[in-house]
Amino acid sequence: MKLQFKAALALSLLSLMYQPVTVSNTQYVMAEAVETSVESDVVTANVSQPFHYNQHAILELDVEEGVQIEQIVADVSQLGGSSQLNISPELLKVTLSVTHDVEPGDYSIPITWWDSEEQEYQTETTVTILPREKEEGELDWDEEIIYFMLTDRFKDGDESNNNPWNLAYEEADNQRGVYQGGDFKGITEQIDYLDELGITTIWISPIVSNIAYDVSSGTNDGAFYGYHGYWAQNYEELNPHFGTLEEFHELIDTAAEKDIKIMVDVVLNHAGYGMHSKDSDVDNAPEGYPTEEDREVFEGMLRDSPGMDSLTQELSGLPDFTTKEQDVYEQLVDWQTAWLDLSTTPAGNSISSFRVDTVIHVDNKAWQHFRNELTAIDSDFQLIGEVWGASATSPKGYLNSGMMDSVLDFEFKNYARDFINGDFRGVNSRLERRNGAMTSASPTGQFLSSHDETGFLYMINGNEDKYKVAVTLQMTAKGQPVIYYGEELGQTGANNWPVYDNRYDLAWDQTEDNDILTHYKKLLQFRRANSELLARGSREVYGQSLEDQWTIVTRELEGEQVYIIFNLSEDSHTINLPVSSEDAAITDYYSDLTYTAEAIESGEASIELMIPSISEGGTMLLVVEDGELTPMTEE
DSSP states (O other): OOHHHHHHHHHHTGGGTTOOOOOOOOOOOOOOOSSOOEEOSSEEEEESSOBOTTSOEEEEEEEOTTOOEEEEEEOOGGGTSOSSEEEOTTTOEEEEOOOTTSOSEEEEEEEEEEETTOOEEEEEEEEEEOOOOOOTTOOOGGGOOEEEEOHHHHOOOOGGGSOTTOOOGGGOSOGGGSOOOOOHHHHHHTHHHHHHHTOSEEEEOOOEEEOOSOTTTTSSSOOOOOTTSOSEEEEEEEOTTTOOHHHHHHHHHHHHHTTOEEEEEEOOSBOOTTOSGGGGOOTTOOTTOOOHHHHHTTTTTBOSSOOSSTTTSOGGGOOBBOTTSHHHHHHHHHHHHHHHHHTOOTTSOOOOEEEESOGGGSOHHHHHHHHHHHHHHOTTOEEEEOOTTOOSSOOTTOSSSSSOSEEEESSHHHHHHHHHTTOHHHHHHHHHHHHHHOOTTSOEEEESOBTTBOOHHHHTTTOHHHHHHHHHHHHHSSSEEEEETTGGGTOOOOOOTTTOTTSOOOOGGGOSSOHHHHHHHHHHHHHHHTHHHHHHOEEEEEEEETTTTEEEEEEEETTEEEEEEEEOSSSOEEEEEEESOTTOEEEETTTTEEEEOEEOTTSOEEEEEEEOOGGGTSEEEEEEESSOBOOOOOO
């Protein structure tokens, strides 16, 4: 094989990585019973353990020998889940979740199954839901504030690991395509920065050893190495560019001291370029190219004849694992779940979650198995999936399914763009529907920018005033805010392969006197102070003026309210908010000012506020004390 041809083909496809495709995967179709369902003890069920709403347990079935099952469905609606939770007949187990509003106690789980003759049978089991006893400051999964970084681009804490393979990085014709030096030590050094920002979970790019060579070798495309971590060569070794296991442990422990969790990015869909057995025949292999010994690790696991659907295609030309095969997905899962033990420090801390890459390109059965194995190891462990094109209202079947615990919301940035362009009514309506689609057991992670897409600030032509209002929308919305490293400083860029201006080095020289960073800190401080309310509360418009370009949104949970004001106008605006008592006061946590009530001629009371202009942040974060807001006439 000519390496030049292979590299050119692969790199031309990089821009297509993670584009939406038609899902072809394990599907479950309700069988038509040939007669009325009957009770049967041929299949029995049990739940592995009692659990609370921030944990998981496993529903496991025991089947008499010789019985052939075609389909199994469990009704977990009493737990806030699906009435038709599909269980793989090959796995005979599935992970359960429960929503926060289900009262502690015992609940029945009816189970329906069909045999090879389409006869329908019924059985059931009982699950015990425990009360959730949160310690002060402890957050649930749906309350997490996630900070995503490319480890290589965040902070260089140890220059000695910048070139562990002794490759000619300095001669590369595209210096942005080589490793920049970021590592575990660099993150550890900056834990205080992330803590002061308000982060609760750090999502780091894949940590395993990647292919070492320049995949552009033999082309004029510009040097490009696997600095991002998504081109695995060995799942059992750390990428030496990022540091040692001891340094990884130090990061985990240092973060834990600040109550910050570590999320690791994982890939089960594909290996790195050059890792297929057919890749051995290469002319003039470049330095660092995989050896026969390297490729033997994945022998028999990679697809020989790729197809065109999401499950069988070679995504961006990458060697595709045959994840429909039991021995393949079990090996992949074993490699990934081993990192829970490997990551456990002498102090007993470990990683808390995985961000899962390219979800739609892996068989559903593999995901159920992955979730089950993680639950067996750590019932608190969580998964957030990259399901390209998914949203809260369209999670594409991966939530409430025994697979993912959250998915990234690819629609939210479009809401934010439309909102800052003045579509208050349309976006608020969509966000209300989005609120209703999520539960504490099925949140989605809203993001504005990522390593795979053009930065949001770049997309809106660098308008920092509008950007701040978009960030206010993101940080006060239901769901898990996901911050892309550097965007809190105003960094952004195009998704322009092979330079990738959206994969900048974090600008540590821009952290002082940075208005955008200050904006983020105020918002995250407010979110942390009202965590459960903003993670779970309802959303509705309290009042707005389309002419003056401001809107007020109420977020409410169990009788508690906060109010967020957004202003897109270059002007500040004086408004009067009616309140129930002359004793009422409103504190704006954005400006740190408190406003008191005054009586008006009608005998009622109101509070006068000055909404800041968009150039002043266009944001107010309000809490009412000693009273409440009464209905306001919409302008």
